[in-house]
Each structure stands twice: as C-alpha cells, then as structure tokens.
Amino acid sequence: MKRYNFDNTNLPKVNPNEDLETISNNFFRPLFAIEKFEIRSETARDKGIDFHIELKKEQPDGAAVYTNFRFAVQLKATESIEANTNGSFSIQIYSSNINYLLNNGMPAFYVFYHAPTKSFYYENVNSFFAELQKKDVEWNKQEKHSLRFSKLLDAAAIAAIYNETFDNGILLRQLNQFLKFPVAEDKADGVIIDSNNEVYSVAENIAYIDQFGPDLINGHHFNFIIEIEQRSHPRAEVPPRFNLICGIAYFQRGNLYKAMELLKLAQQKLESFEPEIQAMLNYTLLNAKFLLGIINKQDFDDEISRINENQNSGSFFAIERAYKDLSSNRVKPEIGIKNFYKAIRSIVKKDGQNAHMRITAYAKILDAEVPLLFHDLELNFTYIIRYTKQPQESKAYREFLDIEKAYLKRMDLLTDFALKNKYFLGVSNLASAKIEWNYKKIFHKHLLSHWNDRSFDLSTPLYKEDLDSLTEGCEKLDKILYTYEMLEHHENMVSCLNTKYEIQHFIGKNDEAILVRNKIANIIESNDFVGLKTRQNELINGRTAHERFIEAYTLKINEIQDLIAKIGIEVPKDIPDDIYEREERNPDWTITTFFEFNFPDYSLINSKT
Incomplete structure (x- = not known):
C-alpha cells in the first residue's frame, strides 16, 4: 500500500498562548465542586470576563437549587513571569478592564495561573480598586496598573468566595424592594445598608453621624462610622462635622489618604468649629501628612508648636504644651518637673469629669519622669x-x-x-x-x-x-x-x-x-x-x-x-x-x-x- 504523504505546509499554526489558555481553563474548572458551582464560560464577544460562576444551594431535603447569585472571573495565565522577592507575581491590568468588572454589579475576581507550579492565585477586584483609590484618586487616568497576586486559590479561599457571593446576593435581593422609578417631584436620595442589611436614606445617615458622631468616636466605633460613610453615596454638600468625624475614623483605621480627603473638606469650614475641635482637626491632618511623608519631622513639630500656642486649643494640647515646656530645658530639671506637675494639676482640675483626659495627663507625667529618673541614676x-x-x-x-x-x-x-x-x-x-x-x-x-x-x-x-x-x-x-x-x-x-x-x-x-x-x-x-x-x-x-x-x-x-x-x-x-x-x-x-x-x-x- 502506498504511504500517504502528510502535507503540513498550509494548515493553521498552533498558538502556544491558546494552548496555555486551554490548559489553565481545564485545571481551573475542577477547583469548583459541581455540587455548589455552575461554571459558565463567557465566549461571545468576551470583553474582560472569562467565566460567570453561579452558586447552587443545598435544601433541607438534600436537593440543590440554582440561586442566580453569581460572581465573575477574569483568568490570566503565564509560563514566563518570575516571582517577586516576596513570592508574589505581578500582572499589568488595564484600567478599562477594572472598570468593566466593577460595573458587573456582582463580586468579581482576577485569577492568575502559574503554569510552572500549576498554582492558582486570586484577588478581589473591589480590594484591588480600593488600593488604587487609596494611592491615587485619579488612578483611572492611568492606562495600566500592576496587580500583585499572593493569595492562593485553595479550598478555604473558594469557600470564602462562595459565602461572599451568597451574602451579596441576599443583600441585593433585599435592596431591590427599595428601588423605585423617580417621578418629577421626587428628589434623588441614596440608600445605606448597615451590618444587619437594613436600608436607610443617605440623608438620615448624614444626620445620624452629624448628631452622634462624637459619641461614636469616643466609643472607638471607627469601623461603624466608615461603613456608614462608604454607603452614603451619592451625596451633595454635607455638614463639616460629618467630614470631620469620618476623617478621624479613617485616620484611626490607617486609611490616611481617605482621612486627608475628608479632613481637608472639614477644614474648609474650620471657623464653624469650636477652638478645641479646630485644634484636633488640624492636629490629625498634620499627623496624617507626617506619617505619609508629605511633611518632615521638623515641619510637623513647627506646626504642632503653633497649635499648642493657642490657649483655647483644649486640654490635650495644654498637656502637650506643658510637656514641651519641660523638655525645652529652659529651667533646671527639678524646677521644670515641679512646673509640669503644677500645669497638669490645673488641667485636671479644670476638666475633672473627663476620665480619658485624666488618664492621658497622668500617663504623660509618668512618661516625663522616666528620662529624669534614669539620668539621675547614671x-x-x-x-x-x-x-x-x-x-x-x-x-x-x-x-x-x-x-x-x-x-x-x-x-x-x-x-x-x-x-x-x-x-x-x-x-x-x-x-x-x-x-x-x-x-x-x-x-x-x-x-x-x-x-x-x-x-x-x-x-x-x-x-x-x-x-x-x-x-x-x-x-x-x-x-x-x-x-x-x-x-x-x-x-x-x-x-x-x-x-x-x-x-x-x-x-x-x-x-x-x-x-x-x-x-x-x-x-x-x-x-x-x-x-x-x-x-x-x-x-x-x-x-x-x-x-x-x-x-x-x-x-x-x-x-x-x-x-x-x-x-x-x-x-x-x-x-x-x-x-x-x-x-x-x-x-x-x-x-x-x-x-x-x-x-x-x-x-x-x-x-x-
């Protein structure tokens, strides 16, 4: 029999990238148990989403139902990218793709497949967006951004994604009943969801923070304040105390860029606050700038000195003012510490019903005594x-x-x-x-x-x-x-x-x-x-x-x-x-x-x- 001569000169060439895509897809699907997930590939005119994955929910009788609660996945794969020094992998993501996934209205995730180790990593798009927003509110003007993958997509991560998506679905379902078509005489008003998924108007929420914000700050309920602020959109102009309270909450939680944004808005209405509140606002804003490296230590100290010079700045700054006088070495230490004691005694007497201030003042005394006692020992x-x-x-x-x-x-x-x-x-x-x-x-x-x-x-x-x-x-x-x-x-x-x-x-x-x-x-x-x-x-x-x-x-x-x-x-x-x-x-x-x-x-x- 004559052997057939195979002609490969005029056939489509194999694309290695397409092979890798197929391989990553094939390895990706088995990660999600069919009892809980229905994976649907996005094949028609894909603009940045590879999969929509729907949750299944087991019923008391053992049967499972489709929930229509879904999350989106954009899958990236590589064979050549090397790990960073901390073990993470960096991928460039287009701003347009980030916006596209954010517009999806459901949880969305970037998933990265590292072919050499057959490992999957993931990142929540909302978390990535929050980091970008924290670094630069105008991040959208940049074409690409580097996303570092460090979290393994393992069984625990998939369980967390399931729970997040399910909770999000329940929340959206409850929220839908509050949405209505506006009529001519309606004024647009937002909605807010608390930790119990209850829905309130933005106007009510702003009024709540304006009225009860100081008590929430005193009680260190910073997360609660932030949660309310994040869901108080859209909003027009708000009372300056709302911005102040929210700015302090963000500062206490380490989100310094957001804190500065809100505190600057409050500072525009500085004259509306009492002198003590003005001092606290300016101090917090200066502290944020110093921590971020926007101002150096000398500039920070100089500005704080100016705040301290204001005799109406309140007890906290009076304590700092007395401590600075002691540290200045303008008088002998034995005289300076007696003057410091006298100043603290006067502050405590004036503001005697403030337990936290008393604790702060006495702690400052203990702090001031340490260098004196050890210097004497030496x-x-x-x-x-x-x-x-x-x-x-x-x-x-x-x-x-x-x-x-x-x-x-x-x-x-x-x-x-x-x-x-x-x-x-x-x-x-x-x-x-x-x-x-x-x-x-x-x-x-x-x-x-x-x-x-x-x-x-x-x-x-x-x-x-x-x-x-x-x-x-x-x-x-x-x-x-x-x-x-x-x-x-x-x-x-x-x-x-x-x-x-x-x-x-x-x-x-x-x-x-x-x-x-x-x-x-x-x-x-x-x-x-x-x-x-x-x-x-x-x-x-x-x-x-x-x-x-x-x-x-x-x-x-x-x-x-x-x-x-x-x-x-x-x-x-x-x-x-x-x-x-x-x-x-x-x-x-x-x-x-x-x-x-x-x-x-x-x-x-x-x-x-």
Missing part, C-alpha cells in the same frame, strides 16, 4: 563606677529601687483606673510603657555593674532572672500588639514592636530581632507610614536605647577620666574595696516627691475624648 553612678566592686549594693542603686517601687505603684493604679473606665487603648499603652521601663532598668543595672576601666564589658552575660524577665516582657508585648491590632491602632503597633526589637537586640536574640524588624517594615509599608521610617532606620543602625546609653555614657566617663589625668590628680590604687560603699555620698534625685494621682469614683465620671 549621674549618681559616675561618682562610684570606677571604684565600686558591688554597684548593685550601692546607696544610689538601693534608693533607685525604692523610687522604682513608688513609680510602678502609681502606674499600676493608673492602669486599674483606665481599665475601670474601659479605656483599653490607655491600658495597652501603660502595659507597654511598664515593659519598656523594665528593659531600661535592666540594661542600666547590667551595664553600670560591668564597667571595665574605659568601657563596658559587653561580653558579660545577663543574670538569668533578668533574661527571663525580658523574655517574658516580649511575650507580653505580643499580647499588647494583638490588642493594638484589634483596635487597629497601627502607629501603636509600630511603637510596641520597636520596644520588642530593642529588647531582643539587647539580649542577643538576633534572628528574632530581624523578624520583628521586618514586621515593622511591613506595617510601615502597608500603611504608607513614611514618617516612621526614620525611627526604624535609627533602630537598625545602632540607635537602640541601650546602644545610645553605651555610647553617651562611655564618652562622658572617659572625658572625666581624661580631665582628672590632665590636671594631675592621682587616685591611689590601694584603696579598700568597700571604701566607696561605706563613704558614698548621698545620691541626688531630681524628683524628691512624686505627683500624687487622684482618682475620683470612676462610676461618676463621663468619659470623653
């Missing part, structure tokens, strides 16, 4: 550090321990008062401050006990009880960090992690410290906290609290020793070991009497912010 040790063999038995250190006992007792009383008033942010701040105090006490004690001629002996290991105490402190900081995360106070999260990093660096847990450093960087990056990068860079470049102490104290002591040698004073070498313990001068302390905290019956106090 100064008192300069008289004995070259000679004493038992520095922890010295009069200076024994008195410091008594001072510490009184200091921490006041801190515990204030923490208890904050807890009774349900001021959980204040409780977390005080708990973090207590751990930071312990870290500073231990590194001062350890280093000052191991001075060797002209430097600290950094090779000496910590006492086990001190190491255990600092390790326990790191564990407590993790719990505090969780509280900050629940409260969505991202700035406080960074501060908390800074303390943890310093402790781990001091006790030599370098691997753990690197993990904490990376976590700090991620929070700063994800929240665009450009203004906090300076402090992070300081920490990783030799500017932790213990490193700064080692540098400054070593320089100070050696300057003293050099001066003694220069003027020809000789210190005998045969002095008995205990002579300085027996003849030690009385230590000097800047604070001889602590400010006494006064706590009225917390049940009689109305807590305000």
Whole structure:
C-alpha cells in the first residue's frame, strides 16, 4: 500500500498562548465542586470576563437549587513571569478592564495561573480598586496598573468566595424592594445598608453621624462610622462635622489618604468649629501628612508648636504644651518637673469629669519622669563606677529601687483606673510603657555593674532572672500588639514592636530581632507610614536605647577620666574595696516627691475624648 504523504505546509499554526489558555481553563474548572458551582464560560464577544460562576444551594431535603447569585472571573495565565522577592507575581491590568468588572454589579475576581507550579492565585477586584483609590484618586487616568497576586486559590479561599457571593446576593435581593422609578417631584436620595442589611436614606445617615458622631468616636466605633460613610453615596454638600468625624475614623483605621480627603473638606469650614475641635482637626491632618511623608519631622513639630500656642486649643494640647515646656530645658530639671506637675494639676482640675483626659495627663507625667529618673541614676553612678566592686549594693542603686517601687505603684493604679473606665487603648499603652521601663532598668543595672576601666564589658552575660524577665516582657508585648491590632491602632503597633526589637537586640536574640524588624517594615509599608521610617532606620543602625546609653555614657566617663589625668590628680590604687560603699555620698534625685494621682469614683465620671 502506498504511504500517504502528510502535507503540513498550509494548515493553521498552533498558538502556544491558546494552548496555555486551554490548559489553565481545564485545571481551573475542577477547583469548583459541581455540587455548589455552575461554571459558565463567557465566549461571545468576551470583553474582560472569562467565566460567570453561579452558586447552587443545598435544601433541607438534600436537593440543590440554582440561586442566580453569581460572581465573575477574569483568568490570566503565564509560563514566563518570575516571582517577586516576596513570592508574589505581578500582572499589568488595564484600567478599562477594572472598570468593566466593577460595573458587573456582582463580586468579581482576577485569577492568575502559574503554569510552572500549576498554582492558582486570586484577588478581589473591589480590594484591588480600593488600593488604587487609596494611592491615587485619579488612578483611572492611568492606562495600566500592576496587580500583585499572593493569595492562593485553595479550598478555604473558594469557600470564602462562595459565602461572599451568597451574602451579596441576599443583600441585593433585599435592596431591590427599595428601588423605585423617580417621578418629577421626587428628589434623588441614596440608600445605606448597615451590618444587619437594613436600608436607610443617605440623608438620615448624614444626620445620624452629624448628631452622634462624637459619641461614636469616643466609643472607638471607627469601623461603624466608615461603613456608614462608604454607603452614603451619592451625596451633595454635607455638614463639616460629618467630614470631620469620618476623617478621624479613617485616620484611626490607617486609611490616611481617605482621612486627608475628608479632613481637608472639614477644614474648609474650620471657623464653624469650636477652638478645641479646630485644634484636633488640624492636629490629625498634620499627623496624617507626617506619617505619609508629605511633611518632615521638623515641619510637623513647627506646626504642632503653633497649635499648642493657642490657649483655647483644649486640654490635650495644654498637656502637650506643658510637656514641651519641660523638655525645652529652659529651667533646671527639678524646677521644670515641679512646673509640669503644677500645669497638669490645673488641667485636671479644670476638666475633672473627663476620665480619658485624666488618664492621658497622668500617663504623660509618668512618661516625663522616666528620662529624669534614669539620668539621675547614671549621674549618681559616675561618682562610684570606677571604684565600686558591688554597684548593685550601692546607696544610689538601693534608693533607685525604692523610687522604682513608688513609680510602678502609681502606674499600676493608673492602669486599674483606665481599665475601670474601659479605656483599653490607655491600658495597652501603660502595659507597654511598664515593659519598656523594665528593659531600661535592666540594661542600666547590667551595664553600670560591668564597667571595665574605659568601657563596658559587653561580653558579660545577663543574670538569668533578668533574661527571663525580658523574655517574658516580649511575650507580653505580643499580647499588647494583638490588642493594638484589634483596635487597629497601627502607629501603636509600630511603637510596641520597636520596644520588642530593642529588647531582643539587647539580649542577643538576633534572628528574632530581624523578624520583628521586618514586621515593622511591613506595617510601615502597608500603611504608607513614611514618617516612621526614620525611627526604624535609627533602630537598625545602632540607635537602640541601650546602644545610645553605651555610647553617651562611655564618652562622658572617659572625658572625666581624661580631665582628672590632665590636671594631675592621682587616685591611689590601694584603696579598700568597700571604701566607696561605706563613704558614698548621698545620691541626688531630681524628683524628691512624686505627683500624687487622684482618682475620683470612676462610676461618676463621663468619659470623653
């Protein structure tokens, strides 16, 4: 039989991209169980949606029904794109495609297939849109945007997509009954949906925030405020307090760009607010600009100083004004701290029914006392550090321990008062401050006990009880960090992690410290906290609290020793070991009497912010 000669010179060529598309489609479909999903390919004049996937719902009798609740999928596939350094994959998405999917009226997802690993990744289009909007409200003017895929499309993700789509379908069904065709005399009015899927008018919602917004802020109901604001569209001009309240809520939740947008609108009607509210508005807006890196630290401080100069700016700024006066070093520390006590006492007396203000004022006192007390400890040790063999038995250190006992007792009383008033942010701040105090006490004690001629002996290991105490402190900081995360106070999260990093660096847990450093960087990056990068860079470049102490104290002591040698004073070498313990001068302390905290019956106090 004559063999047929196959002629392949005039046949359609195989397109590798089409093969990859087929392969990705074939692998994609089995991810969705047929009992719960009906996959329908979009084949006719596809403009950016590859699949509409309908949900099926099992009934009590075991039979399944079609729901007509659907979500859309745009599937991307590649064999050549390499992973980013963090393991994600970047794909360019057209703005027109983003808009097309947003107009779909149902949940929509981008799905990415990585052929070499046969892995699927996904991203919610609404989440992608929110990130774009956060970075640039005019994102639509740009042709393309980079979308980073990092979330695996696994069973848990598919279950979450099912639940989201089902809830969205139920919501739309309930919403439909409120939609009506407008008539000539109707005025267009939006609708709003709360967490229970109840529907309200935009006008009612704006009035609600305008009236009850301060109470919601005081109660830290930031998510509730944001939820209402996001569903209050379309809207025309609104009362300036609505923009102020919503701006503060967005700021507290770390959405700084949206916060700035609303706060600027409120600032246009600045004169409509009381002086104290004006100061709070300007302060929050400045803080957002600083965190975003729009203004530097010096400009921020200068602007805050101008706000503080206004005597009518309220109790919070009065506290800051008094603290700045203390920090200015215009008078001796012992006089400055007494003036500070006097200013705080006057503020608390004037605004005595504000529990949160009282807590803030007393916490500021504790904060102000820390550098003074440790500076005194360092100064008192300069008289004995070259000679004493038992520095922890010295009069200076024994008195410091008594001072510490009184200091921490006041801190515990204030923490208890904050807890009774349900001021959980204040409780977390005080708990973090207590751990930071312990870290500073231990590194001062350890280093000052191991001075060797002209430097600290950094090779000496910590006492086990001190190491255990600092390790326990790191564990407590993790719990505090969780509280900050629940409260969505991202700035406080960074501060908390800074303390943890310093402790781990001091006790030599370098691997753990690197993990904490990376976590700090991620929070700063994800929240665009450009203004906090300076402090992070300081920490990783030799500017932790213990490193700064080692540098400054070593320089100070050696300057003293050099001066003694220069003027020809000789210190005998045969002095008995205990002579300085027996003849030690009385230590000097800047604070001889602590400010006494006064706590009225917390049940009689109305807590305000």
